[in-house]
Amino acid sequence: MTVILFYVFAALAVGAAVVMVAQRNPIYSAFALIVTICALSVLFGLLGSPFIAALQVVVYAGAIMVLFLFVLMLLGVKPEDRSSGRTLKAVAVALVAALSLQMGAVLLGAARPPATAFDASTRAVAHVLFSPPYLYAFEATSILILAALVGSIALARREP
Helix, strand or coil: CHHHHHHHHHHHHHHHHHHHHHCCCHHHHHHHHHHHHHHHHHHHHHCCCHHHHHHHHHHHHHHHHHHHHHHHHHHCCCCCCCCCCHHHHHHHHHHHHHHHHHHHHHHHHCCCCCCCHHHHHHHHHHHHHCCHHHHHHHHHHHHHHHHHHHHHHHHHCCCC
């Protein structure tokens, strides 16, 4: 079951990343980036790294994406114009080909490294951070991020 979930969320992360890059509207791109980050968080959780998984959600999907959305909404950024040059498309195709070759090399030669003392220390840090004294700080952070998101929407809203 874990393997199936891994492949489902890996496909979701890749799909959302493609949508993020292909999207012309910056707000939709930011939302696709949030989906990508959350899918990566699930992947880290499935791989046995709950600390990194929580950091992905709290720091990246939470704080940094709220900042991105705040700036995008405050500036009133318009969707990108579709008249882009052929040179950029050729560079994009070349970069996708290089990335595909790198992914193939990694997938063909990948072997999971043995567990180390670093894994045990990461688990210990995650256990401490998600125990009651620090858990409340994480909850307070999520409430502050939500308040910032609501505030950015209120500030960016244009009155007719």
